[in-house]
Amino acid sequence: MSATDQHKHDLRLYLQDARDAFLFSLEARRAVRVRHPPPLTPTGTNLLGLVKHVTGAEAFYLGTVFGRPVRAPGLWITGDAEPNADLWATPDETREEITGRYRRVWAHSDATVEAFGLDAVGRLPGEDGGDGPALSLHRVLVHLVAETQRHAGHADVVRELIDGTAGLRRGSEDMAPGDEAWWRGHRAQVESAAREAAGRFAG
Template sequence: MIEPNPKADLLRYLREARDALVWKLDGLSEYDTRRPLTPTGTNLLGLVKHAAGVELGYFGDTFGRPFFGEERPPWWYTEEPEDNADMWATAHESREQIVGLYRQAWEHSDSTIAALPLDAIGHVPWWPEERREVTLHHLLVRVISDTQRHAGHADIVRELIDGSAGSLPGKDSMPPGDQAWWQGHRSRLERVAREAGG
């Protein structure tokens, strides 16, 4: 019989989400990694920057294991940053810096996760006082959910950039079909939507 290991299961799903998010940057120019493709400015590098901040906050500050010292970057959410500053990269923040920070965040998070039991209590300093106390288990589920959500955003943004889609290299979870098949499929869906819309 397989012994259950909830922490290992949660960490596996978090790692898959991280990999999916970073993979969406592969092969793109600096412009395309930063290109806002929704009315709210969603862009690939900004999603990675945001995910790095989420992990450093929840698995760092919450458990008294801060990643940054006194000098935090100006976009850090616990300071007074510009609105939405964690969702886009400035011209001076390189892709290498942001992806590097995210990978450092993974190591920092993984060391917190390894060091603490799932029922370890932390305090989220930016939440309302009555809700600040949380467990590591709660935050693992929350961060997995957030990272998977943003990996889904990244999948759509990447498809808008160059048509590529899928969750991970060699695991695209897409039905087979060439460009002509997908164009026909999309046209069919458009016809159905118009028919349903009257």
């Protein structure tokens, strides 16, 4: 395998790892809790909306930018949707629909990556309908790995707030071993340290 092929392989590996983490975040102990209770952050961050957003991002960068459009939610940040429209699920959108669309778009994305070399150049849409700035496939993949992993981290926190589930994936050893009582003690220790520091450095 050439160095360039190895680089492409590595980028695809990390992108797929982030995708899988996203789908694990939707495996809440009670499926209905993926949508309920209401959003747990002031900005409305929610699991289905995060998946919907990264679906649109992949479709944009590995579809539109490389002349291979695919049907997906438009991104509000590109002017293709109302503000934040790609960051929440409407009442008639199901979890199965949103995750199925994500899988279909990432299959399309993988085909784009397979079809082009890392030095291939795509174009962002221009404001006047023409071509905008050029982006290499290498840069697009780095961007998508960073963006998807960032939002997968958001999903980790939201999922833990919903039902207490934590960790990168099922069977993962990325969490310290401990039962529920151990984690309560750990949280109390962290909270105590924070309170002590606040008192020590106040004023």
